[in-house]
Amino acid sequence: MAVVVAAGALSATAAGRVRLEVVTDERAPITSQQEWLRQLGAAGVSNFRIRTGEPTDKVGVEVQGTEAEPLYLVTGIITSGNELVLPGGRYRPSDAPQVARWLNNLAQKGMRNKEEPRGPFGLTETQFQKVQKELAQPVAISTKALSRAQAVKKIGGQLETPLRVEPGVLEADSEDKVAEELSGMACGTALACLLRPAGLGLVPGVGSGGAAEYAALPAKRDLEIWPVGWPPTKPLPQVIPTMYESLNANIQDVSVSTALAALSKRLKVPFLMDHNAMARHGIDPDKKKANSPQSRITYNQLLRKVLSQAGLKSEVRIDEARKPLVWITTVKPL
Numbered sequence: 001m002a003v004v005v006a007a008g009a010l011s012a013t014a015a016g017r018v019r020l021e022v023v024t025d026e027r028a029p030i031t032s033q034q035e036w037l038r039q040l041g042a043a044g045v046s047n048f049r050i051r052t053g054e055p056t057d058k059v060g061v062e063v064q065g066t067e068a069e070p071l072y073l074v075t076g077i078i079t080s081g082n083e084l085v086l087p088g089g090r091y092r093p094s095d096a097p098q099v100a101r102w103l104n105n106l107a108q109k110g111m112r113n114k115e116e117p118r119g120p121f122g123l124t125e126t127q128f129q130k131v132q133k134e135l136a137q138p139v140a141i142s143t144k145a146l147s148r149a150q151a152v153k154k155i156g157g158q159l160e161t162p163l164r165v166e167p168g169v170l171e172a173d174s175e176d177k178v179a180e181e182l183s184g185m186a187c188g189t190a191l192a193c194l195l196r197p198a199g200l201g202l203v204p205g206v207g208s209g210g211a212a213e214y215a216a217l218p219a220k221r222d223l224e225i226w227p228v229g230w231p232p233t234k235p236l237p238q239v240i241p242t243m244y245e246s247l248n249a250n251i252q253d254v255s256v257s258t259a260l261a262a263l264s265k266r267l268k269v270p271f272l273m274d275h276n277a278m279a280r281h282g283i284d285p286d287k288k289k290a291n292s293p294q295s296r297i298t299y300n301q302l303l304r305k306v307l308s309q310a311g312l313k314s315e316v317r318i319d320e321a322r323k324p325l326v327w328i329t330t331v332k333p334l
Contacts, residue, residue, distance in 0.1 A: 016070035018107045020048035023057045027080035027222055035093050036078060043096035045103060053077060059085050059122070061106070072106055080220050085122060090205045121204050121224055127212060131204045134159055135188025135226075136320035143190070144181040151178050152194050152216065155187050161204075163191075163214040170198060170216070180272060186319035191216075192228045197275040201225025228272060229317030229325050236316050239324050242267050243300045243316070250294035251302075256310045257285035260328070263303055267326075271314075274329035281330050283311055 020040075024032055033050045040048060057077060065071035076086040084091045088102040120128060140158055143151045149170035156163030176198070182190040191202045191214075201219040204212070204226060219225055232239045247266075251259055264271040278284070288310035292302060307313055307328065315327045 015108050016065060016072060016110065018047065018072045018074060018103045020045060020103060021073065021075045022048060022050040022078060022084065023053035023075065024050065024078045025053055025080050025222065027220065028078045029080075029082050032078050032082050035082070036084060036096075039093045039096035040099065043100040045096070045100050050078075059087060061087055063110075070110060072110070074103065074106070080222055081217055090122070123204065123212075131161075131212070132188070132320055134161060135191075135204075136186045138184050138321065139182050139187055139190045142181065142183050143178045143194070146178050148176045148178055148194055148198055151182075152191065155182075155191055155194070156214070158187060159214070161212050161214055163216065165216045169200060169218070179275075180270070182270075185270060185325070186321040186323065188226055189229050189317075189319035189325070192226045193272050196228060199276075228274075229319055229327055232316060232318045232324070239316055239318065240267065240269055240326075243303075244298050246296055246298050247302070248294065249292050249297050249302050251290050251292040251306070253289050253291055255286050256288040256290045256306060256312070259290040259306045260285065260303075263299065263306070264326070267299060269324050269326055271326045271328055274327065274334070277330040277332075277334040278312075280334055281311065281332055283330060285310055285312070 022036060022040075029035075037050055057075060059077055060075050062073040062075075063070050064073060074086065076084050078084050082093065084093075084095075084099065086099065086102065088106075089098075091099050119125060121131075123131065137158065139155055141151070141154050143155075146154075152163075152165065152170060156165075178194060180193065182193065188202070195202055195216055196219070199219055200216045201223060202225060203215045203217050203223065205215065217223060217225075237244050260271055273285070290306045290309050292305050297305075303314055303326075308331075311331050312328055313331050315329070317325050317327050319325060
């Protein structure tokens with residue numbers, strides 16, 4: 001979500017007035033306007049209004065008035081998750097007192113410094129680089145057969161920045177066990193992989209008070225979530241050189257999952273499965289059979305052949321530490 005600061009704001013330092021314009025995303029809960037109206041009013045915010053959003057609305061601050069008596073026009077957006085996004089951070093309804101303090105601080109101190117442009121997840125370039133560096137540290141535990149909630153909690157505990165998981169979205173005693181061994185993989189990609197089958201996404205951002213945080217939120221089409229790996233910047237033969245080596249292959253009526261496990265072991269590269277897409281299209285790699293008559297073939301060709309027999313495809317990606325992985329998903333889109 002873009003954050004803009006009007007050019008006039010760069011020199012505005014005098015104490016002034018603030019007017020808040022809150023707009024709601026079309027997918028925001030139907031009760032969001034009334035809830036935020038009540039919470040902001042109770043927190044002492046008076047000069048504001050809430051309306052339905054338009055495509056041109058952007059989070060930002062515009063300065064009007066005079067240098068001696070500036071008027072700060074603040075635009076915030078209520079997301080589909082009922083969070084209020086402001087230039088000062090991302091807030092839940094219970095954070096309305098923090099919103100009031102941020103607005104009061106803006107009125108008293110103004111926009112003293114040029115705000116660094118914001119990019120993915122509403123983070124500045126500096127914040128985004130810090131997040132990438134933190135999420136690049138390797139997973140220090142074995143995840144296979146752990147409950148999903150345990151794995152997420154343990155990996156989140158490795159991070160200095162807190163990971164917020166809403167109560168009830170991951171049950172600690174759930175029978176949902178992790179199928180993948182993610183030990184040694186970068187924490188960001190591992191968390192994204194763990195959360196996806198539960199219908200959740202990892203969302204880095206700025207929480208209440210302006211501090212960075214990670215949140216595990218229900219995945220929605222308009223929600224920007226941390227990906228399971230990133231597109232490599234180098235040519236594929238340089239990312240996984242062994243993928244283009246040849247072998248004598250002879251696969252006879254084995255399960256696709258068994259063939260994939262063998263290929264992953266041979267290549268020494270983790271294969272991560274898009275369980276959501278496979279469930280959506282009714283594809284079970286344990287029940288699909290793979291066959292490839294004896295021949296001289298590259299690993300890349302063999303992988304494509306095995307996957308095609310199950311209606312699957314692969315993408316080479318890298319994690320935050322630039323280690324390669326293979327993401328396996330369905331030919332048909334999710």
